[in-house]
Amino acid sequence: MSLVQTDAIVLHIADYLESSRILRLATRDAGVQSVVARGARSSKKRFGSAVDLFAEGQAQIQLKPGRDLHTLQGFDVVASRATLALDLGRFTAASAIAECALRLLHDEAAPAVYGVLLDGFDQLAAAASGDTGSVTLGALWRLIGEVGFRPAVNHCAECHIPLEDEADARFQVAAGGALCAACARQVxxxxxxxxxxxRALQRWLAGEAVMVETAAVRAHQRLLREFLDHHLPDNRPLKAYRVWEQGQW
Structure with missing residues (x-):
């Protein structure tokens, strides 16, 4: 066994036995890890707000080779992000980001991906209520791009010729992005x-802040969901994402 100390953020929580909780953590140095926080339900002294969703801090994890569940020895909180729980729209958006992260990330170190994830949560926590849709779309597209599923936007996904900035394009998820007129007729x-x-999608992928109107947010949510449904490694539905997309709260 080895003790790893790493930056981490809580993405999922489940009760375990009578007094413990199982957490899914995204970490800077060890990817996504499942850990058991023993006694977390019976006492706040050891973990405190570490067992709150979206809390960020320094995790001490006892890794057990060959095991899928490790032991959380401690968690020193540096940011609780309590504002994400104060508004249902903001909370469902954060849950959608966490769900996608859990489906996209693995148990391997990816500091750049971890930084993108934290930046997305921070921007969502600070966003005006009317901007949370756009901010969440930006966070998710940037995360998708960072893990290697970046769609083609400014060039054709099939023949790779540049697309004119002012031109409409057909977006084909199976092809991996936007298509020129000639390729769109064939696909x-x-x-x-x-x-x-x-242009909005291109700027989101570049990490820029872009705010779009409500109707455009809905269209972008549909496009992103179709892209995720096609490219995620399994067919499990994105439950939190659909709640966020449909606004059912």
């Missing part, structure tokens, strides 16, 4: 991506 399906929407 069935897809959604029309107006030039303005394509």
């Amino acid at each position: 069935p399906g897809g959604r029309l991506l107006p030039a303005a929407a394509r």
Whole structure:
């Protein structure tokens, strides 16, 4: 066994036995890890707000080779992000980010991906209530791009020729992004991506802050969900994402 101390954020919580909890942590140095916080339900002295969703801090994890569940020895909180729980819309958006992160990340160190994830939560916590949709879309597209599923936006996903900035394009998830007019005629399906929407997507992927109108948010949510459904490694539904997309709270 080895003790690893690393930056971490809580992405999921489940009660375990009578007094403990199982946490899914995204960590800077060890990827996503499942850990048991023994006694977390019976006493706040050891972990405190560490067992709150979206809390960030320094985790001390006892890693057990060959095991899927490790032991959380301690968690020193540096940011609780309590504001994410004060508004249902903001909370469901944060839950969608956490759900996608758990599906996209593995148990390998990825400091850049971890930084993108933290930045997304921080921006969502600070966003005005009317901007949470756009901020969440930006966080998710940037996360997707960082883990290697970046869609083609400014060039054709099939023939790779540059696309004109002011041109609408057909976005085909199976092809991996936007298509030029010639390739779009050869590849069935897809959604029309107006030039303005394509520019917004390009800027989100670059980590820029872009705010779009409510109707555009809905269209972008559909596009992102279709992209995730196609490219995620399994067919399990994205439950938290659909609650966020449908606004059912």
